[in-house]
Amino acid sequence: MISEKRRDLYAGGLVFLIGSGAAIIGSKYTIGSLTKMGPGFFPAALGVVLAIMGVLIALTSILNSSNAPAAVDPHHSMQTEPDWRGWGCIIGSVLTFIFSADFLGLVPAIFLCVFVACWGDKTANLKSSTLLATGITIFGVLLFYYVLRVQIPIIRGL
Amino acid sequence: MNGFEGLMHGFSIALEPHNLLWCFVGVTIGNLVGVLPGMGVLSAVSILLPLTFGMKPVAAILMLSGIFYGAQYGGAICSILLNLPCHPPHAVTCLDGFPLTKQGKGGVALGITMMGSAFGAAFGILQMIFFAPYIAKVAFSFGAPEICSLMLLGLLAGSTLAKGSPLKGVAMTILGLMLGLVGTDINTGVERFTFGMIDLSDGVALVALSLGLFGIAEFLKSVNNTAPVNMAYANVRMKDMRPSKAEMKEAAFPILRGTIIGSLCSCIPGTGPTIASFVAYAAEKKISKHPEKFGHGAIAGVAAPETSTHSSVQGDFIPTMSLGIPGDAVMALLLGALIIHGITPGPRLIIEHPDIFWGLIASFWVGNLILIILNVPLIGLWVKMLMVPYKFLFPSALFFICIGVFADKNSLYDVGVTLFFGIFGYLLLMLKFEPAPILLGFVLGPRFEENFRRALIISRGDMNTFVDRWISATFLSFCVILVGGQLFVRLRKKWAAASYVVGAITLALVAYLNMYVFGLCLIVIAVQFALSLRAKKPLATSEAQPARVAGE
Numbered sequence: 001m002i003s004e005k006r007r008d009l010y011a012g013g014l015v016f017l018i019g020s021g022a023a024i025i026g027s028k029y030t031i032g033s034l035t036k037m038g039p040g041f042f043p044a045a046l047g048v049v050l051a052i053m054g055v056l057i058a059l060t061s062i063l064n065s066s067n068a069p070a071a072v073d074p075h076h077s078m079q080t081e082p083d084w085r086g087w088g089c090i091i092g093s094v095l096t097f098i099f100s101a102d103f104l105g106l107v108p109a110i111f112l113c114v115f116v117a118c119w120g121d122k123t124a125n126l127k128s129s130t131l132l133a134t135g136i137t138i139f140g141v142l143l144f145y146y147v148l149r150v151q152i153p154i155i156r157g158l
Numbered sequence: 159m160n161g162f163e164g165l166m167h168g169f170s171i172a173l174e175p176h177n178l179l180w181c182f183v184g185v186t187i188g189n190l191v192g193v194l195p196g197m198g199v200l201s202a203v204s205i206l207l208p209l210t211f212g213m214k215p216v217a218a219i220l221m222l223s224g225i226f227y228g229a230q231y232g233g234a235i236c237s238i239l240l241n242l243p244c245h246p247p248h249a250v251t252c253l254d255g256f257p258l259t260k261q262g263k264g265g266v267a268l269g270i271t272m273m274g275s276a277f278g279a280a281f282g283i284l285q286m287i288f289f290a291p292y293i294a295k296v297a298f299s300f301g302a303p304e305i306c307s308l309m310l311l312g313l314l315a316g317s318t319l320a321k322g323s324p325l326k327g328v329a330m331t332i333l334g335l336m337l338g339l340v341g342t343d344i345n346t347g348v349e350r351f352t353f354g355m356i357d358l359s360d361g362v363a364l365v366a367l368s369l370g371l372f373g374i375a376e377f378l379k380s381v382n383n384t385a386p387v388n389m390a391y392a393n394v395r396m397k398d399m400r401p402s403k404a405e406m407k408e409a410a411f412p413i414l415r416g417t418i419i420g421s422l423c424s425c426i427p428g429t430g431p432t433i434a435s436f437v438a439y440a441a442e443k444k445i446s447k448h449p450e451k452f453g454h455g456a457i458a459g460v461a462a463p464e465t466s467t468h469s470s471v472q473g474d475f476i477p478t479m480s481l482g483i484p485g486d487a488v489m490a491l492l493l494g495a496l497i498i499h500g501i502t503p504g505p506r507l508i509i510e511h512p513d514i515f516w517g518l519i520a521s522f523w524v525g526n527l528i529l530i531i532l533n534v535p536l537i538g539l540w541v542k543m544l545m546v547p548y549k550f551l552f553p554s555a556l557f558f559i560c561i562g563v564f565a566d567k568n569s570l571y572d573v574g575v576t577l578f579f580g581i582f583g584y585l586l587l588m589l590k591f592e593p594a595p596i597l598l599g600f601v602l603g604p605r606f607e608e609n610f611r612r613a614l615i616i617s618r619g620d621m622n623t624f625v626d627r628w629i630s631a632t633f634l635s636f637c638v639i640l641v642g643g644q645l646f647v648r649l650r651k652k653w654a655a656a657s658y659v660v661g662a663i664t665l666a667l668v669a670y671l672n673m674y675v676f677g678l679c680l681i682v683i684a685v686q687f688a689l690s691l692r693a694k695k696p697l698a699t700s701e702a703q704p705a706r707v708a709g710e
Contacts, residue, residue: 004590011589015329022336022351029348035619039348042607046336053329060325086381090374090556094577097560098570110557117553120381124549136554144561148209151568 012058023047184224192232265398282472338603370579424473
């Protein structure tokens, strides 16, 4: 776990980067004048303010030398190490949905999306994952295909 | 239309079978979401938002609001019986609710909560009936500069008074404003921040943004990271819920005070139910004759915060419906839903769409009644719901997110955008940013820019227009107080001299902007000073600094 001070430093850096980036991109659109504002005025102004906020966030982290303990959220135990399995499965599940909805159809998309996500949990096993994925697939097809008429064919190529 | 006629009209709409059904669906889902550990109101509202696109606007708004206040009922069950603060407004209820449960009085605590909730909600709704049309009438005279200053006030309050560091909150709001700019500029047709992608020329979809930030990011944070659920005390039946006469007596005044605090908090933009409940708890502890009982199962410690949550949840709708300025992220989503359904939010809403405004109010009565019926006799069922494990919850929710975003515009590209915001949102969460203000900025962004441009076109580029018009100046003076006051409080401990300079600058600016507000400030400062002399303690009272209370 990174220290609070360094975390705020990173946070300020990120905000500064986004802000200055937006200001640079924004200034490429026409800025115009106060009377006749161009499309670039608002983005550039917001970008500059955001960059300043980034500097302020970083500054306060440097000035606040006291390392106050971070507030503990009882529902979430403090994460100590990166959980690549959980992250990978959740991100993979959404990606699977995108590609299978595009190439395979609704039924495989729902099934694979839920099935992949299930493995993100450390206690997942084949039986419970398959059961959950099947259940959600049946429910999802009924609700989204027959009732709400989502525009994805049940199985592509049929 | 006066209040009574309006309400009658509203009931005739809310009691239509079709609307009644959706109201029921909304509050039930809300209650369910409240009970399930690991699901948030924001993600629930945004998952269901795309499903409402085919519905009539009235039914859609009734249902989405139902989720919001329904979840407050469910959240109480979760925190009292399981000691899990699943929902921020109920976090403080755990402190006294769970000790009561351990003493075998969980049912009583829930019973008191239900009574308080009903009372608080009723008060909040009445407040809305009386104040919202009046506020809207005043707001009719607002021109572009006033709207601009008011939005600035709303955004500042929403970002600095909410949870977390105010600086980071402001940064998130600005980020949200910028995300709102993505797409084709309405005035000139120039495409901004689209990076050459055609799919972005319509802007970022509200659903994609909110489901990324509050759905996927939340799952990335919670997977394999949820505390095991302790069900040892969670067996409550209906007959356990009736409090004794002594307990009723103990709860009566806390309920009354909680209601008042909640409704006051809802008047200040940006301070939603979470802050109301913290302030109510702190106030109750201060007033109580037995402050040592708090934290060991004081009935007042459950009754006051829960009641204040409900009265402020209902009051939260006032600025959203009468001014078109959302107080928090949930309200921003609702406002977004209105816009998607083709309804312009703002002071004209009550007159142009009385069916929505009065129908919504009538549905609050109906919905709260349904919730009481759902919760009191069926409490056993909800308790069982607590047992749904997270490992089944998040895969199902992920699917609903994917298909919901897709159904919005039939675009798989938007699902990708959702994923992007999910990962980005998780990065923000790791850096201890609160993503909620992003949504506030995002929804208000386009209107803010439009009104800002219009104000300056009318005044021929003269920035003084914001200061010369007294209503606008008043809003600006509140903004100054908001920023100056927080700086003052924060600097006082370490750099006392700097804090007094900040205080003086703040007062000077306020005096320049509006003499009446300046006078009010002086009175408040004098009263604080007098109180601090009497108590011989630092003048920090809990009511004066909701932000710090909530931050603890």
